[in-house]
Amino acid sequence: MKSTFDINNLVRPNIKNITPYSSARDEYKDISSDEMIFLDANENPFENGVNRYPDPQQIGVKRILSKCKKIDEKNILLGNGSDEVLDLIFRAFCEPKEDNVITLPPTYGMYSVLANINNIENRKILLDKDFQPKVEKILSTIDNQTKILFLCSPNNPTGNSFSEDKVIELLKKFNGLVVIDEAYIDFSEHEGWLKKIKKFPNLIITQTLSKAYGLAGIRLGVCYASEEIIKILNNIKPPYNVNELTQQKAVERLRNYEDVKNEISQLISERKRLKDELECCVSYIEKVYPSDGNFLLIKVDDANKRYNQLLEYGVVVRNRTTQPLCENCLRISVGILEENLKLIRALKAIQ
Numbered sequence: 001m002k003s004t005f006d007i008n009n010l011v012r013p014n015i016k017n018i019t020p021y022s023s024a025r026d027e028y029k030d031i032s033s034d035e036m037i038f039l040d041a042n043e044n045p046f047e048n049g050v051n052r053y054p055d056p057q058q059i060g061v062k063r064i065l066s067k068c069k070k071i072d073e074k075n076i077l078l079g080n081g082s083d084e085v086l087d088l089i090f091r092a093f094c095e096p097k098e099d100n101v102i103t104l105p106p107t108y109g110m111y112s113v114l115a116n117i118n119n120i121e122n123r124k125i126l127l128d129k130d131f132q133p134k135v136e137k138i139l140s141t142i143d144n145q146t147k148i149l150f151l152c153s154p155n156n157p158t159g160n161s162f163s164e165d166k167v168i169e170l171l172k173k174f175n176g177l178v179v180i181d182e183a184y185i186d187f188s189e190h191e192g193w194l195k196k197i198k199k200f201p202n203l204i205i206t207q208t209l210s211k212a213y214g215l216a217g218i219r220l221g222v223c224y225a226s227e228e229i230i231k232i233l234n235n236i237k238p239p240y241n242v243n244e245l246t247q248q249k250a251v252e253r254l255r256n257y258e259d260v261k262n263e264i265s266q267l268i269s270e271r272k273r274l275k276d277e278l279e280c281c282v283s284y285i286e287k288v289y290p291s292d293g294n295f296l297l298i299k300v301d302d303a304n305k306r307y308n309q310l311l312e313y314g315v316v317v318r319n320r321t322t323q324p325l326c327e328n329c330l331r332i333s334v335g336i337l338e339e340n341l342k343l344i345r346a347l348k349a350i351q
């Protein structure tokens, strides 16, 4: 089936032949030269560190990211958070009022919001009771207008990763795009799907510096895909979508990749400690779900009541009780040691 995969069949007609905006920095790239003066972008010439436009292709960030993640720079696109990346994917491939996408609730809310904004039908197929995709049901829901299947693995808010066999079956049998949102992949033991980009031309992976990398404030999202897909998204992205301060901060952080890894391993061991403590010692917690993320989903006797009680103890968690399959569930981010101790004290105090 994949032998017939052609990305050109999926791109919206108006996007296919688009002439991208050509910025001053696209037309003359080499800004390192000391001999040249730059009078091409109507910038204010008085130096203050950010008076110049940022690199529209974020070469510095891509170079270091490519080393950390062992993937070619040509397979990387950066966005103003993964939310921008996801929006670009919608806009490149989904024709408003005609096409549809498939999402698997309970999951990250942005897929649904972006589908609405772009006027794209969102076919929701609930996960099964183990929070795994219902492969048969998904495949039978697909039609010629189905452009994208969103898989979030590890999934937010359930915390689990999707079975490899199921994902492979979907990648093989669906001739549209499969987006795997790996926002939490660095907290997981699974190596993730990056290495499979060459094998599956319909695979798009999104990641973010907002979670494991501790940079939610700079807004940097990452998209990994075939060179062809990256080119299409590059053509429609806003020219300077990742600002200078963000690029600098990202490079600085990625240079200290060892520090990042160290924080991740601390959070993973805190997650384990927290899970054990919640399972053993808080009577009204009925279940602590396994998690490959930096959060735990717990089922309690009465989520609304416990949520409000925790607030009184100064602890804010996420109440997920209105989400399908998440009745009476709270989602709790793993904090630093002191925060987790405070959480546990509060949970015990309200028994």
Ligand SMILES: *Cc1c(COP(=O)(O)O)cnc(C)c1O
Pocket: 080, 081, 082, 083, 084, 108, 152, 156, 181, 183, 207, 208, 209, 210, 211, 216, 219, 220, 221
């Ligand atoms: C937090 C999160 C993101 C991050 O989005 P950014 O815009 O990069 O901050 C993406 N996907 C999922 C599933 C998330 O939980």
